[in-house]
Amino acid sequence: MHSSVLARALVTLGLLGNLALPLDAQQTDYVLGPRDVFTITVWGPGGVSERFTVETDGTFTFPLLGRLKAGGLSVRQLQDELTAQLRDGYFKDPRVTVVVDEYRSQQIFVTGEVKSPGTYTLTRPMTVVEALALAGSTTANAGNVALVRRRIDGEASKAPVTRTGDELKEIRVDLTALQEGVLANNPVLQDGDTVAVPRAAPVYVFGHVGRPGEYTVGRDATVRQILSLAGGVSQRGAAGRVKIIRMVNGSEQEIKAELDDHVQPGDTIVVPERFF
Template sequence: MKVFSSPVRDFFMKTVVLATLSLGISLSAGCMSGASSVLSRHADFQQRKEVSKLNKEIALASGSLPQNQDEQMPERSGYRLAGGDVIDISVFQVDELSKKVRVASDGYIMLPLLGEIQVEGMTTRQLQDYLAKELGGKYLQDPHVSVFIAEFRSHQVSVLGAVNKPSIYKIRKPMTVLEMLSMAGGLTENSGTRVYVRRTVIVPGKKKKRRAESLILDLRELVKNPDPRINIVLHGGDTVHVPEAGVVFVEGAVKKPGSYQMKGEMTVLKAITMAGGSLYAAKEHGIQVFRETAQGQKVLEVDVDKVRERKGEDIVLQDGDIIVVKANALKKGLAGFFKGISGVFSIGHSI
């Protein structure tokens, strides 16, 4: 029987140990990779299942709509008047003040006694209340005024992102977010669960002020809650964008507010940098992150000033997080930020 010398024996044993360890690590990595692949496929399946359910709900919500846009459409309380609309004004028992008028391209109408009135940006209810107040204060006792839209102007709404038929749609009646998503063929399989609406709102008043507004709507709330404050009526020029899954939203006092695809580990500071950085008016010590959890909504705060100085901790973001950078009241900034009801975020900017 041949006996190896001590150095040879030691080398042989080391080789055997290393080979065994290498095999163990390979098997472990293979198991981890397999588990990761299974989890990834399960997440993809759950994503497709949720989108399929949302598409069914969108179709149900829009199923009662007439297919022909020329058919008479009931008035929508959230619709705001614009140039080209024809409105029917009726003052009870005063035929001389009851008439049908078209809103001029500059947003004004002409009425007996009251003269020229800027109505662009008003809802019919707001105009109704305004006329009753003006007539009651000067000419009539407790006037009963009714305002209806006789004819809607044609306008364009863009539906973009993860929908089956992204396009600029020309519509001739007020339509809600769900109705426009249905018109765009519903959501694609890789769609996220939030909708991003950008619009310019005209503030009623003597001075024709405009305000840029961003709305982030939760599709899950949208399909189960008929509240018109969530399923909003769209205006001409509105853009509806459905981001793909795996995005975060950056809003408020940043240079390029919007939705951003998550690439690797995304933090608050990285997201703000992708949004072009903070504006001069930004309050970087109180940045908020709104996150949906199984227990409800959670609000986190980050002091980006301290993060930059390496004196504070940043937050690793999750899919669907909303980062809001508020503005210093002493500096030029936002017209307002609010979360009025569940499922809706609204950020307004004076322009």
């Protein structure tokens, strides 16, 4: 999939712009975890404003209230909990805000055919398409799917997951559908998830061309472009009878090809011999 194509789709859907939402709009659904740093402000007479760090056990110590749980709570849930407890004997009508200052607890990994693979911090609920945008979108060699790999035991992986197994769940995301604006399968990522974008399957060229073989091409490549990569149709080749052999729902189909038809990863292009 060409990176420019997916990038244009992201802009069209308004997803890239969402990355610049105000902090208060981004943070309220963020789930706190160990090592996150946040500021609690209690507004009004006698109010306080102080920074706290979530300890490894998911708690922190707040004046007046003592040891409180933060890990596993969203920012909004912590605000509501603090408001309720402070109202119970300390403030008549407290207004409490919680703002995350440093995101340290949650991360995801983006690997494979993206421009900037690496580790990314989860600063808010993030979907696959937003993670790909952070990674600079896909490269020209990317296939049509992204794979979300997640541990089924609920534990967060500390490094990119490069294999599958009984302990892992793998979610397939159709990048072509995302490009077309179909967001039904655009899962929200969890701490420790790996988003892997495999390289596109090659296209095979056989028959009467200059250089038969396999070629890795972008998603929008045409029969004409691939035949050019393969050295063109030879003098004995029949350019008007080119066919594509394609697997559809597990069965092989033979399609009469026009030179401007788009190919799909895994297609086989066959150029037969001329009759005379």
